[in-house]
Amino acid sequence: MADAELRDAFGAPEILSSEVAYSGLVWDVVRETFRLPESEEPLTRDFVAHPGAVAVVALDADDRIMLIQQYRHPIRARDWEIPAGLLDVSGEPPHLTAARELAEEVDLAATDWHLLADQLSSPGGISETLRIYLARGLSATAEEFDRSGEESGIVPRWVPLSEAKAAVVEGRITNATAVIGILQADLARECGFTGLRPADSPWPARAVHSREPS
Template sequence: MKIEDTPEAWDVVDSKERFRGHVITVVTDSVKMPRDEVADRDIVVHPGSVAVLALDEQERVLMIRQYRHPARMLMWELPAGIRDVEGESLVEGAARELAEEAGYRADTWHTLVDLRSSPGMTGERIRVFLARDLTKIETDFVHRHEEIDMPVEWVPLADAVEKALMGMIHNSPAVAGILAAYAASVEGFALLRPADAPEV
């Protein structure tokens, strides 16, 4: 059997909206299962996200620390954000987030890894990009809420891997991005897909 995720959609015989918020919606789909059984599945509908593993010439990862209320933690993360600008490509959204959250521009972009945050309960897709050839820029973006006084730190990639494996970094795009970048660096990033690679 080929080890590759493939698109498939089982019939939905009914769908009920349970909640509509600022970013997410919660629905219950009644899904036709094998042997004609129908089962209800609660789904968090999410617009998707992008994240950026920015790597400098010293093999350091740019990380930010942000308060995450559901986790009740200050978490070390990659610059990231939801896909909330109509018509914006994924890499354009990632470049915008890198500029707004960290004040950097990158000249070289690759797709690092694609994630489904929790596919048993949400359709959220997260694309993590590798950004290199970085330049510090001035931005007039106004930080609000959790982004006020958000520190930016450069962490050696090997140290970031160690922190992820030791349970010191928990944000899933950060952990996946750090480990993927470390693995990809072995081949000099030659195996990475282009920044505009299609998304499943």
């Protein structure tokens, strides 16, 4: 409807069957058959089942953003990102996962948390829902985290937010979560950081897409 509220509508259709078509080291591929009201025949689709994730724009008192560079094998690149991690601890509230990831990846803690953006990473093929937080009131953690794997090669860098935005506009930073986080943080700064949603705001997308395959 033309005058309906501009908002994503979450809710699963009638799911006729659901199975794990492929079980991977990290991700599973799920095959589901479902029925839509507008479709005469049932539809079958494969997608990557994802637990969801969080990311953090850590902004210091000088309006510098903490960026990290690390190797990502699927793209054969060391891209610039913001701290992020999977929602892989059962029962842990997402904003506390974000705080944990901030400490684990860049040894930072924050006292001021707000929600910047919710993101559907690639809704045609993966169930990932991702929430980006703004963290301010930063301080160093008491201890440095012992990192392994790709994270052992993380390169952290404080970057003025204006420079990070320029890197996005010029195509030098292309990680989708970083792009959204940087641009949203810049907009929030322009608005005096007013009107931001609380860190523990409801997350409708996660309520649907975190469903385990039956």
